[in-house]
Structures are given as structure tokens and as C-alpha cells.
Amino acid sequence: MIVRVPHHWALRKEGEQAVIDEVERTLRNSQRVNLILLSWEVWSRAQDRMVYLLMFRPFLNHAPAVAVPGLEALVRNTLVGSGE
Numbered sequence: 647m648i649v650r651v652p653h654h655w656a657l658r659k660e661g662e663q664a665v666i667d668e669v670e671r672t673l674r675n676s677q678r679v680n681l682i683l684l685s686w687e688v689w690s691r692a693q694d695r696m697v698y699l700l701m702f703r704p705f706l707n708h709a710p711a712v713a714v715p716g717l718e719a720l721v722r723n724t725l726v727g728s729g730e
Contacts, residue, residue: 647679651686669705677711681721 649669655661669682681704688699704721 647681648683648685651684653687653689655686673705673707676707677709680707680710680712680714680717681705682707 649665651665655665665684669684673679673682684703684705686701688701690697690699706718706721
């Protein structure tokens with residue numbers, strides 16, 4: 647499941663925490679969802695240009711009714727990158 651978060655929610659700490667709490671509650675109460683992927687935009691100024699970033703944060707359900715083999719590795723290698 648991909649959830650697009652309004653960028654201003656991601657900028658405010660209380661908005662960010664409210665979204666995270668709801669995602670974790672959804673995963674805790676559902677065995678049908680394997681992954682929730684939050685996505686939001688970030689615009690930033692770099693010297694005299696605007697830079698656009700599309701950010702992602704994955705949340706895995708560690709107890710789904712039907713697990714998708716290799717999903718955690720796929721998410722880790724594709725979205726998280728080698729820096730984490």
C-alpha cells in the first residue's frame with residue numbers, strides 16, 4: 647500500500663508522528679497488509695535552483711497472514727539504500 651503524505655505534514659513533527667502512529671496501528675491490526683510505503687515531496691533551494699526530492703519511508707508488517715518472500719530485502723535494497 648502506498649500512501650502519499652502532503653508535504654506540509656512531513657515538515658511538522660506532530661504531523662509526522664500522527665501519520666507514523668496511524669501506519670503502525672494499521673499494521674498491528676491487519677494481517678492483510680504486508681507493507682505500507684509513505685511517500686512525500688520535498689522542495690529545497692540549492693544555490694540558485696530548486697531541487698525536488700521524492701522521499702519514501704517503508705513500514706513492514708512483520709506478522710502478515712501471507713508473507714511475501716524477500717519483501718524485506720527488496721525494500722531494504724531498493725528504498726533504504728546502503729547508508730542505513
